[in-house]
Amino acid sequence: MNQYITIMEFAKLVNIGRSTAYEMTKQPGFPKIQIGRIIRIPTDQLTEWLEKQSLNK
Secondary structure (H helix, E strand, O other), X not given: OOOEEOHHHHHHHHOOOHHHHHHHOOOOOOOOEEEOXXXXXXXXXXXXXXXXXXXXX
């Protein structure tokens, strides 16, 4: 079963601010699940996404 983190947990994990974390969730391809105003980030997909971002730089 997938594990999910909140925006604040994501921000703390990658050492960014809350506003920046919310902006990142708006990027095309960012892994998220949104139900109404609630956003959760699947940790396995986030790991893959972060690795792809680091390879693109």
